[in-house]
Amino acid sequence: SAVISQKPSRDICQRGTSLTIQCQVDSQVTMMFWYRQQPGQSLTLIATANQGSEATYESGFVIDKFPISRPNLTFSTLTVSNMSPEDSSIYLCSAGQGSDSNQPQHFGDGTRLSIL
Amino acid sequence: QKEVEQNSGPLSVPEGAIASLNCTYSDRGSQSFFWYRQYSGKSPELIMFIYSNGDKEDGRFTAQLNKASQYVSLLIRDSQPSDSATYLCAVRSTDSWGKLQFGAGTQVVVTP
Numbered sequence: 001s002a003v004i005s006q007k008p009s010r011d012i013c014q015r016g017t018s019l020t021i022q023c024q025v026d027s028q029v030t031m032m033f034w035y036r037q038q039p040g041q042s043l044t045l046i047a048t049a050n051q052g053s054e055a056t057y058e059s060g061f062v063i064d065k066f067p068i069s070r071p072n073l074t075f076s077t078l079t080v081s082n083m084s085p086e087d088s089s090i091y092l093c094s095a096g097q098g099s100d101s102n103q104p105q106h107f108g109d110g111t112r113l114s115i116l
Numbered sequence: 117q118k119e120v121e122q123n124s125g126p127l128s129v130p131e132g133a134i135a136s137l138n139c140t141y142s143d144r145g146s147q148s149f150f151w152y153r154q155y156s157g158k159s160p161e162l163i164m165f166i167y168s169n170g171d172k173e174d175g176r177f178t179a180q181l182n183k184a185s186q187y188v189s190l191l192i193r194d195s196q197p198s199d200s201a202t203y204l205c206a207v208r209s210t211d212s213w214g215k216l217q218f219g220a221g222t223q224v225v226v227t228p
Contacts, residue, residue, distance in 0.1 A: 001162075033215060042204060043160070043218045092159055096214065102167075104150055105216060110159040 002027050002095050006108035013083055013115050020079045021111045023093030028073035033105065034066070035092040043092065049076045083115045120207050122219035129199075129226050135192040137222050139205030142186070148208035149181060149188045150216065155201045163203075164190060195226045 003026040013019055023032060031050050035043040047055040047068055055068040069077045080087055091111045096103035119142045129135040141149075148167050152160035166172045166179040166188065178191040188207075192199055205219040 031214065042220045043216075045215055045217075048215055090159075094216075102148060102208070102214065104162050104165045106162055107152075107159040 001104070001106050002029060002097055004093060004095055004106055004108035006093050006111055008111055009109060010112040011114070013113065015084050015115055017083055018079055018081045019083065019113065020077050021091055021093070023076045023078070023095075023108055025074045025095050027097070029095040029097065030073070031096065032070065032076045033094045034068065034076070034078045035094065035107075037090040037092060037110075039089070046078070046091075080113065083113075085115045087113065088115045089113060120205055120217050120219040122203075122205050122222050124220055125223040125225075127222055127224045129192075129195045129224060131195060131197060131226055131228050133195055135195045135199065135224055135226070137190040137192075137203050137205075137224070139188045139190075139219055140186055141188070141205075141207045141217075143207065143210055143217075144183075144186060145210040146183075146207045147210075149179070150206040150208070151177075151179060151190045152204040152206060152218075153201045154204055154221065160204055192224070195224075197226050197228060200224060200226045 005024045034046040037043050045058050046061045047057045049055045049070040051070050067079045093108040094105040121140045151164040153163050154160045164179040166181045172179045176193045180189045202221040202223045204221045206216040209215045
C-alpha cells in the first residue's frame with residue numbers, strides 16, 4: 001500500500017493567516033483526497049485532487065478558502081486560507097494505489113491545526 | 117443525500133468476546149466497502165475491505181456484506197484491549213473519482 005507523508009504534523013496559527021499542508025506519496029497515484037475531521041466528528045471530504053486538472057470540491061468547500069495544488073503524481077498541497085477558530089481540525093490526505101480508483105485508500109498521519 | 121449510518125456507541129466488549137459492528141448505507145449502487153480503525157489522536161488505518169456479498173476473513177476480523185439489505189458489518193473475534201478504538205465504515209461513492217463517504221464511527225471499548 002502507498003505510504004503517505006504529511007507535514008506539518010501540527011500547527012498553531014493566528015486567525016486571518018493561511019497555512020499550506022503538504023502531502024507526499026511514495027508512489028505515483030492518479031487521485032489524492034483531502035479530508036477534514038473536526039473534534040469528535042467523522043471525516044468529511046473537502047476535495048479530490050487529480051493531477052493535471054483543477055480539484056473537485058465538495059458541497060460547502062470552495063477554492064478560495066481551500067486552494068489545492070497537484071503538480072505531479074506523488075504530491076499535493078492544501079492551503080487553509082484566512083483561518084478562523086472554526087477551521088481548527090485535523091486535515092487528512094489520502095490516496096489509493098496507482099491509477100485504479102477502486103483500490104482502498106490509505107491516509108497520512110494528518111495535520112492537527114489549532115487557530116487562536 | 118447519500119448516507120452511511122453507524123451506531124456511535126460506545127460498544128463495551130469483554131476481553132476475549134466478539135465485537136459486532138454494523139453499518140448501513142443508502143446508495144444502492146455502491147460496490148466497495150471499507151472498515152477503518154482510528155485510535156484517539158491518530159489517523160484512520162484500513163483494516164478490511166469487501167466488494168462481494170458474503171464474508172471475508174482476515175485474522176481476527178471478518179467483514180460481512182449484504183448488498184440487497186444495504187448492510188455491512190465487522191466482527192472482531194477474541195477482542196483485546198488494543199482493539200479499543202473508533203471503527204469507521206466507509207462506502208465508495210458511485211460518483212466519479214472513487215471518493216469515500218464515511219459513517220460517524222462506532223467507539224469500541226474492550227474491558228479486561
